[in-house]
Amino acid sequence: MRASRFFISTLKEAPSDAEIISHKLMMRAGMIKRLGSGIYTYMPMGLRVIRKVENIVREEMNRAGAVELLMPVVQPAELWQETGRWDKMGPELMRVKDRHGRDYAIQPTSEEVITDVVRADIKSYRQLPVNFYHIQTKFRDERRPRFGLMRGREFTMKDAYSFDRDVAGMQQSYKIMYDAYVRIFDRFGLQFRAVAADNGAIGGSGSHEFHVIADIGEDALVYCPQSDFAANMEAAEAVALSASRPAASQALVKTPTPGKAKCEHVAELLKLPLSHTVKSIVLTVEKEDADKEVWLLLLRGDHELNEVKASKVPGLANYRFASEGEIVEWFGTKPGYLGPVDPKKPIKVVADRTVSNMSDFVCGANEEDFHYTGVNWGRDVPEPIVADLRNVVAGDPSPDGKGTLAIQRGIEVGHVFQLGTRYSEDMQATYLDETGKPQLMQMGCYGIGVTRILGAAIEQNFDDKGIIWPTAIAPFEVVVCPMGYDRNEAVKAETDKLYDALLAAGVDVILDDRGERPGVMFADWELIGVPHRIVVGDRGLKEGKLEYQGRRDATATPVALEEMLAFVQMRLNG
Amino acid sequence: MRASRFFISTLKEAPSDAEIISHKLMMRAGMIKRLGSGIYTYMPMGLRVIRKVENIVREEMNRAGAVELLMPVVQPAELWQETGRWDKMGPELMRVKDRHGRDYAIQPTSEEVITDVVRADIKSYRQLPVNFYHIQTKFRDERRPRFGLMRGREFTMKDAYSFDRDVAGMQQSYKIMYDAYVRIFDRFGLQFRAVAADNGAIGGSGSHEFHVIADIGEDALVYCPQSDFAANMEAAEAVALSASRPAASQALVKTPTPGKAKCEHVAELLKLPLSHTVKSIVLTVEKEDADKEVWLLLLRGDHELNEVKASKVPGLANYRFASEGEIVEWFGTKPGYLGPVDPKKPIKVVADRTVSNMSDFVCGANEEDFHYTGVNWGRDVPEPIVADLRNVVAGDPSPDGKGTLAIQRGIEVGHVFQLGTRYSEDMQATYLDETGKPQLMQMGCYGIGVTRILGAAIEQNFDDKGIIWPTAIAPFEVVVCPMGYDRNEAVKAETDKLYDALLAAGVDVILDDRGERPGVMFADWELIGVPHRIVVGDRGLKEGKLEYQGRRDATATPVALEEMLAFVQMRLNG
Structure with missing residues (x-):
């Protein structure tokens, strides 16, 4: 080209x-x-x-x-209705009516x-x-x-x-x-x-x-x-971070934590690692009889909820996050001080696998400005439902038991x-x-x-000059940039010869015959990201050389005229 | 394949x-x-x-x-509005609204x-x-x-x-x-x-x-x-069928033509060639002041109006065909007996080029059941506007003067x-x-x-067996039909060899290895229309032959095994 x-x-x-x-x-x-x-x-x-x-x-x-x-771009609604997707899909499904008022999806x-x-x-x-x-x-x-x-x-x-x-x-x-x-x-x-x-x-x-x-x-x-x-x-399974639950060693103590509504702040105040705290997330499930179920999900203080995993807990398929009103009604206090110990109304408690193997942990006391320390399963709180609820973090054990996750x-x-x-x-x-x-x-x-x-x-292949295409999907594999194509006969002759040889060898090459200045020409091709560049210049030609530069190369490589085709082919294949 | x-x-x-x-x-x-x-x-x-x-x-x-x-399939309405086509185009332009209610054209x-x-x-x-x-x-x-x-x-x-x-x-x-x-x-x-x-x-x-x-x-x-x-x-220009208008030789005579509302019937009754008659077509143009203009278009009895040509006559860009009421109002009689001689109200008369060079012609008398014979321009009717109004017919002179039209x-x-x-x-x-x-x-x-x-x-290439694709656009250039590919080792071996040779030669070939009976196989490929077929059969192989048949050939041609590739390539290139 x-x-x-x-x-x-x-x-x-x-x-x-x-x-x-x-x-x-x-x-x-x-x-x-x-x-x-x-x-x-x-x-x-x-x-x-x-x-x-x-x-x-x-x-x-x-x-x-x-x-x-x-298959066609414009598709009759009837088929989409057969699978229910015509109704189930939201406005992402672009819908259109034809002149007879019949429905179609794009x-x-x-x-x-x-x-x-x-x-x-x-x-x-x-x-x-x-x-x-x-x-x-x-x-x-x-x-x-x-x-x-x-x-x-x-x-x-x-x-x-x-x-x-x-x-x-x-x-x-x-x-x-x-x-x-x-x-x-x-x-x-x-x-x-x-x-x-x-x-x-x-x-x-x-x-x-x-x-x-x-x-x-x-x-x-x-x-x-x-x-x-x-x-x-x-889909990444999070395993329990301790293999089993240590025995309880502390008594349950209600501790004042004024204004400390976050695990980080509670841990700081109590001079405990964040990994000793448990955070509470309250979900609501609307039941058919207009009743509600309220669920408490417990995660270690330094972990994050994975909402997709939560939706897979039996009974939670259609959960939503509880409103503050619901939280106050079921727990008797506002968010920040919640926990599984003695809620005001009955709840279902699901502990993340890691939480279920914790003992002597810290959680909200269901009373504003108070937390419990020394909380233990079985003793202070009934055994919870256990599920994988959290996002994995780097360093977690791999669920296949063969290393740690990145x-x-x-x-x-x-x-x-x-x-x-x-x-x-x-x-x-x-x-x-x-x-x-x-x-x-x-x-x-x-x-x-x-x-x-x-x-x-x-996103994977760029620098401050522009794109760096992998050769297989580059718009052109090679660009030939002659210096003075229209002015210098020797440059034109060698450029045309090289261009024809590259074409004949099946190389996807573009010859920049626009007559732009070298600076413009190089900047354009670096921006566009053609991975291999050959410069044909008067000075090099006098020594029988052309210049090759890969898009990631720091400098150009002089290559003898007669070796350039083989050199480029080697670079294209490597 | x-x-x-x-x-x-x-x-x-x-x-x-x-x-x-x-x-x-x-x-x-x-x-x-x-x-x-x-x-x-x-x-x-x-x-x-x-x-x-x-x-x-x-x-x-x-x-x-x-x-x-x-360019995209879905295009914003704004651009179509810039050229006015958003409003001008009818329902052929498929219009769609996105989730924000913005308009697009497909x-x-x-x-x-x-x-x-x-x-x-x-x-x-x-x-x-x-x-x-x-x-x-x-x-x-x-x-x-x-x-x-x-x-x-x-x-x-x-x-x-x-x-x-x-x-x-x-x-x-x-x-x-x-x-x-x-x-x-x-x-x-x-x-x-x-x-x-x-x-x-x-x-x-x-x-x-x-x-x-x-x-x-x-x-x-x-x-x-x-x-x-x-x-x-x-766009095909129709020339006048006589180069000039002969002098008038008949007197204007009103002739009874009871029930003869068509030129064919009038000509039959009067024992005249149809080409002596002139037919009348009445158009209406609505004017801005709610007035109307009525135009009379005249064509030779054996010619047909070309509506696009009519619309190019100055003043007729927005014509419509006149209603029967309008015709009676302007001509004083109903369609079938109309003509340019003394209409009831003023009209504009446009004669097709051929009609403008006619003399002594026959047309309606603006009175039910009567026609005039011997009508002449200038004498009986004012000179008309002249225009190309008709469809050409086979045998007309070519407008470039170099032969006759087909x-x-x-x-x-x-x-x-x-x-x-x-x-x-x-x-x-x-x-x-x-x-x-x-x-x-x-x-x-x-x-x-x-x-x-x-x-x-x-539509240009079929017979009673099916499609006959030109080689350049056939789904496959060549089909190889082995007889008993799965049963006969010699057939399989020679078929595979031929198939590989064809592929290596760059031929777009399909090998029918479905195991269908020959009748089914042949009927399928004749229907699909692959232009070249090679049959590999046990009987032929014993004589070292394969069978070639072009889709339009009446019979198959035996070709020696070793010559088949060259033979097919020759047929593909010819």
Whole structure:
């Protein structure tokens, strides 16, 4: 590609609404252009990256036996009603009426449509398993779109859907996709981590997220450097920090703690480690008969509640946090001094695993400005329900017993799910088994946020000059920058020769023939992030040399004219 | 590709809502699946054809210097309001509100968005010309979607937009696109015709349509086999059928023609050729002061009115057909006996060019059951306004004076327009010229209906067995059909060898390893329309032969094993 035949439009300053580095750099490099809130035009430079991402995804999906099709953007409401998602999904689902007043969704995902295709076309166990995917425009009407392509409203997603005869088949299809995802993210050249995840609203029985590691990431990834344990914060099991409960050694004492409503302050006042205190969180569950249940969740003072884990405690699926009025009614005092000892009205007490193995601990006395010390289970308080309620923290023992946990931040770019019969049951997607009996198909679904990959890749790969694309997804692999292409015949001749040789060798090269000054030219390509640069200059040519500089190299390397092609190919492969 | 790793789903019968052959065959061949009215899933087999069409379009657009980007499907109403199209466009423009109640259009085309991109990024004459294109999902909420992909609501279109400094530049960009379109349709391997067209609602000053020739086509294409004249029916100029008006030779005679309200019947009664009669069409134009003008259009009895041409007569831009009440009020009689001689109230008379050169003609006498014969301009009726009002017919002289016109049917699959400043003016898309003065950009736009190409190609290429794809856009170029792949080791070995050799030679081949009976296998591939088939059978192998059959060949050709690859390559290139 010659730059004069392409479209390059860089900016000195990012627009003020760009908050994070990837958004700023993509705007400055002319990769995207904002059309509306969370809606971007993919400019030529950005589209090249998207196409490279898509092609890697496509190749690996095909290799894994998935078959590409293309499902519509505009989808009839009837199918979404069959699974109940038309009503269940909030305003993220963009709804539209046609000229006859019929309802449609602008697809955020395609479980319903693919299940409709499959229930019509797959009749027999002989036709299973199948796995279909498409790479298509999606729309989610986010409440607060932000961060450019990271949380846009219109975006491109690859979504694949597998259909199997039984759970074992589904698990096998899931494994194949998981492995394909590992290859895909490897090929992108990005540092990533696959973590066990919660299925959440999509339903089903098992899932993994694929995250690109980046400090800006919205998700905390929990992993064990000594083993292969990895999970997101919701799915990372927190073990009890002591293996068993020591015997009680202190008496229960009510202690004045005036104005000390937080564990930190109580510990300070009492000159105790924070890990001797227990904090109280009060939840309310509305019952059908208009009655309420009030639950007290107990966590060690230095731990944090994990709300998803709380919702999995039997009876707490639909909890909400209690109001101050409810707290006063059930505990007889206001928040800050609560505890499990003698509440005013009956409550259910759930202790985090770590708390359940504590003795002689400190908690609120259900009386303003007082706490108890020396609290012990069984003696002062009935034995609680025990559950995993807390977020793990770095240094916790790994739940597989093989080391200690570490935490890093990640950007979710892929998600694989075992859906089971969540959709096939509602939509009656069945096949006939060997005995001629209809059976529900077992589904899996597998997404990759194609456009989000761009943002995530940049968050992981940039410096103060701009983007540093991994070669596999760079808009161009190599840029050739001639000094005086239009003025110097020798420069032009050698540049053209090199450019033709690179093209002939299948290198994705751009020749900057715009006639810009070297400073502008170099700044543009560093901002855009092309990973390999070759400079053709008069001075070097006199010594038979060109200059090579990798985007991460501190300085340029002189390379003999006749060796440059081989040199670049070596760098491209390494 | 191995068929066992692909998805093939053919049907014996087409669904009852499929009216035309291309729709029926695409459904039967499993290329598309209906999701809703005018909305289709592109199944794997159909998507392969779409991709091949897209790739040819992309290659030729790139070669012509256009640069690919991707504009969003969901577009803010504000831009559509700037050009007035938000209000002007009817319900075909699918409108949607987001969670905040803001208006968006689901794009049917992208003039507004590209003009917005360009006015922000292009500042100087030095940056012009530019030409951007994208290949993207479009939606038009057609009143009556039909014919499968031929008139769907959701479809894929390539749309390109050029921006130039001046009209000469725009015409040059237009010419480049026109030539690219010729290459594109040549490469598809389809019989097509480019015809001059009317700009219609999109505005601007010149355009051509590209049609795939097919009997089912909705459009009549006019061309001259002796010259390069070609236009659609609206744009094809009709010349006067006699060069000058003969002198009057008959007296004006009122003749009883009881019950003969049509020219055909009058001519029969009077034993005159139909070409001696003149028919009357009455139009009304509402004036601003609530007055009306009534116009009489006159055409030779055997000619037909072209409504677009009528609307171009000065004063007739907003005409409607007159009501019977209006006709009686202005002519004193009911339709069937009207004419230009002595109407009851003043009218404006427009004669088609051919009529203006007639003498001694027959027309209604403005009295029920009477016609005049021997009517002559100047003597019996004032000289009329003269205009081209009629559809041309086969055999008419070509307007370029170089032969006679022929007519054939076509399916419109491409359209190129010179838009001028239609959009740049409303949206103030300007650049600074050499003197630093802002100037409006001159635009062109260029569309290809990617998914419609599939329907059009089939309408031109099918037989009673199914589709016959041109090789360039076939889902697969070659199918290898082994007889007993799973049972016969020699067959399997030779099949695998041939398949590998074809793959290695870059042939897009599918191996039918499904284990179907030969009859089923052959019927499937004939229906799907793969243009080249190789059969590997035990009997042939014993003589060292395979069988080749082109999709249009009446019989198979035995080809020696070792010659098959070269033979197929020859057929693929010829």
